[in-house]
Amino acid sequence: MTMRNFLLTYLLAAAAFAQTENLGLFTNSGDVGNPARKGSTAFDAATGQYRITGSGANIWAKEDQFQYVWKEMSGNFIVTATLEFLGQGADHRKAGIMLRQSLDPDSAYGDIVIHGNGMPGIQWRSNRGEITNAFDLPFDGPGKYKLKLVRNGVGLSIALAKNGAPLKDAARTEVTLRNPILVGLVVCSHDGGASDTVVFSDVAVEALPAPAGKKQ
Amino acid sequence: MRLLLLLCLSLRVFAQTSSIGAFTSFTDVGDPPVKGSAEFDPATGQYRITGSGTDIWGKADQFRFVWREISGNFAVTATARFLTEGNDHRKAAIMLRQSTDTDSPYCDLVIHGNGMPGVQFRNNKGENTNTVDFPIEAPGAFKLKLVRQGATITVFAAKGDAPLRELGHTSFQSSGPLLVGLAVASHTQSASNTVLFSDVSIEQLAAPAAKKQ
Numbered sequence: 479m480t481m482r483n484f485l486l487t488y489l490l491a492a493a494a495f496a497q498t499e500n501l502g503l504f505t506n507s508g509d510v511g512n513p514a515r516k517g518s519t520a521f522d523a524a525t526g527q528y529r530i531t532g533s534g535a536n537i538w539a540k541e542d543q544f545q546y547v548w549k550e551m552s553g554n555f556i557v558t559a560t561l562e563f564l565g566q567g568a569d570h571r572k573a574g575i576m577l578r579q580s581l582d583p584d585s586a587y588g589d590i591v592i593h594g595n596g597m598p599g600i601q602w603r604s605n606r607g608e609i610t611n612a613f614d615l616p617f618d619g620p621g622k623y624k625l626k627l628v629r630n631g632v633g634l635s636i637a638l639a640k641n642g643a644p645l646k647d648a649a650r651t652e653v654t655l656r657n658p659i660l661v662g663l664v665v666c667s668h669d670g671g672a673s674d675t676v677v678f679s680d681v682a683v684e685a686l687p688a689p690a691g692k693k694q
Numbered sequence: 695m696r697l698l699l700l701l702c703l704s705l706r707v708f709a710q711t712s713s714i715g716a717f718t719s720f721t722d723v724g725d726p727p728v729k730g731s732a733e734f735d736p737a738t739g740q741y742r743i744t745g746s747g748t749d750i751w752g753k754a755d756q757f758r759f760v761w762r763e764i765s766g767n768f769a770v771t772a773t774a775r776f777l778t779e780g781n782d783h784r785k786a787a788i789m790l791r792q793s794t795d796t797d798s799p800y801c802d803l804v805i806h807g808n809g810m811p812g813v814q815f816r817n818n819k820g821e822n823t824n825t826v827d828f829p830i831e832a833p834g835a836f837k838l839k840l841v842r843q844g845a846t847i848t849v850f851a852a853k854g855d856a857p858l859r860e861l862g863h864t865s866f867q868s869s870g871p872l873l874v875g876l877a878v879a880s881h882t883q884s885a886s887n888t889v890l891f892s893d894v895s896i897e898q899l900a901a902p903a904a905k906k907q
Contacts, residue, residue, distance in 0.1 A: 604822060613813065613826045615862040649862075650827045 502526065503683050504662055507547040509534070511583035515673050517545030517665065528678040530573075532665030537572055537591070537601065538610050541583040543670070546576070548662030554630050554686035557661060561592060562622045564675045568668040569595040573676040575627045577634070577653070578660045582606065588653035589664065590627050590636045594674070596620040598638055602653045615648055630686070715741060716896050717875055720760040722747070724796035728886050730758030730878065741891040742777075743786075745878030750785055750804070750814065751823050754796040756883070759789065761875030767843045767899040770874060774805055775835040777888040781881035782808040786889040788840045789877040790847070792868055795819065801866040802877060803849040805836040807887070811851045815866050828861055842866075843899065 507519035515533035534543025574591030588602040626637040635650040715734040728746035747756025774786040789802035801815040810830040839850040848863040880887035
């Protein structure tokens with residue numbers, strides 16, 4: 479390696495590390511699946527808001543492309559966040575809360591997302607490289623959504639509220655993820671040629687003490 | 695004499711697989727030790743289905759299945775009421791299934807004994823069951839509706855006399871003709887569970903729908 483290449487490599491590594499400066503509750507941000515258009519994340523310590531811009535074909539099928547802001551966690555916990563899309567985009571652009579086994583594009587994951595058209599959905603890939611499973615919930619148009627995701631063993635429970643209404647339990651599914659896992663916020667434009675920006679506010683991550691019995 | 699006995703036995707077997715209301719066949723999937731049964735009352739249009747079996751869950755299922763073959767797009771409705779006490783997670787369902795193999799791909803809309811609606815599916819033979827459960831409404835008679843349009847399965851439920859409410863939709867890929875029918879499982883091998891299905895209808899739908907992404 480020449481001195482110049484060494485220096486370049488060092489600077490690039492330093493730049494990647496610099497991405498992890500102040501991300502509030504989270505420790506890292508980056509693009510999963512190497513989308514052509516790069517994403518970005520800005521945390522405003524004064525308001526506690528995350529402004530996340532993401533591109534990518536989709537979070538779907540056997541591989542994902544999106545911007546991810548995450549931290550590592552183990553055990554049971556609750557994540558809440560309120561999100562709003564800025565600007566227009568694909569009906570199925572996505573923003574939400576994701577639990578993920580790894581940063582691999584075909585990693586196992588479970589998430590709760592709001593689509594650009596307002597449709598809430600639960601998605602999960604049970605094993606690496608498998609097809610995404612999804613269940614979409616009824617909706618009545620776009621808005622500002624509060625999301626709550628509870629991890630309790632293999633159970634993922636979600637609650638939702640639109641435009642300031644009280645949180646309402648929506649559904650529960652099961653995904654087996656091995657501790658530690660990645661927990662964070664996602665934005666995907668559902669279009670490799672576009673980016674979407676989403677503001678997340680009132681974000682909270684609360685660890686829960688007790689493991690629960692297995693659902694049957 | 696022996697010939698007559700054989701003839702009678704085969705007639706009896708044939709009778710078991712002859713039509714039962716809107717369906718053509720019934721069987722225990724997964725060979726549960728306690729055998730199930732199914733009766734159709736033409737006067738009321740009601741099906742009284744008794745099923746045992748560990749569960750419809752994991753990688754293999756045990757339950758009573760009353761079914762017919764179907765292709766294309768369609769809507770199935772049925773009102774299910776548990777007639778017996780039992781496990782909280784005993785199940786009554788409208789099920790689409792690739793075959794009567796115990797580990798067959800399937801997709802169903804289920805009501806549990808405790809009043810929890812759920813959608814379950816196994817994408818490929820021998821794989822784990824995927825599940826989505828909805829908030830529990832306490833036990834009662836539940837009207838269930840499952841609509842298949844291409845790979846999209848949309849489900850509706852209502853308790854008592856409430857109007858049908860959409861729960862949402864999922865994707866279920868399948869090939870060729872499917873089995874469609876009613877399923878009952880007791881969630882334990884040592885018990886049976888009887889469910890009364892009424893207002894059962896199967897309506898063939900014309901139009902294919904756009905693929906969900």
